[in-house]
Amino acid sequence: MEDFWFYTKMGLDHVLDLSAYDHILFLAALAIPFTFKSWKKVLVLASIFTFTHCLSLALSTFDIIVVDVNFIEFLIPVTIFLTAIFNLIYVRTDIHHKSILLHAVATACFGLIHGFGFSNYFKMLMAEEEDKVTPLLGFALGIELSQLIIVIAVLVLAWILQNRFKLKQSIYIIIASIVVLLITIPMLVNTFPF
Helix, strand or coil, rough: CCCHHHHHHHHHHHHHHHCHHHHHHHHHHHCCCCHHHHHHHHHHHHHHHHHHHHHHHHHCCCCCCCCHHHHHHHHHHHHHHHHCHHHHHHCCCCCCCCCHHHHHHHHHHHHHHHHHHHHHHHHHHHHCCCCCCCHHHHHHHHHHHHHHHHHHHHHHHHHHHHHHHHCCCHHHHHHHHHHHHHHHHHHHHHHHHH
């Protein structure tokens, strides 16, 4: 059980590490269009991301699917960029009445990519471990807890800006998405594999 909690902490630390802000940025971009009023939709998207992310993490950990690390490191900022663009395209649609089907499909694909990204770090951590299941479950739990923290923080920020400072939701989505895009562009350039 000690190993489980060790790997849970490693998962938390890995996502919440500000030097590895790509995961934080993606989750922020994913949560930007939502408020606490649409918490059910956020929960659905977070669950889809969690499931697909854990699936690809497990597939990679057990060497069922092996992917090129450099390509995944490039695809991660691509997912962030596309999520922010998606936010800008759909800013005029009322999120409370909008179907999230397209958002859900994109989130599932992006979850797979991010899971492969996490797997590289996870494999380095457990190079000496014989039991992969316990560390995998602990690490996945740590990642999911950190994702929950990030999503709640973004929703709280949105609530403060929109309710206390009276910033219109559409303006908040546009500004926040543009900030995400500006942060992501250097990541795309730095990880470009060709």
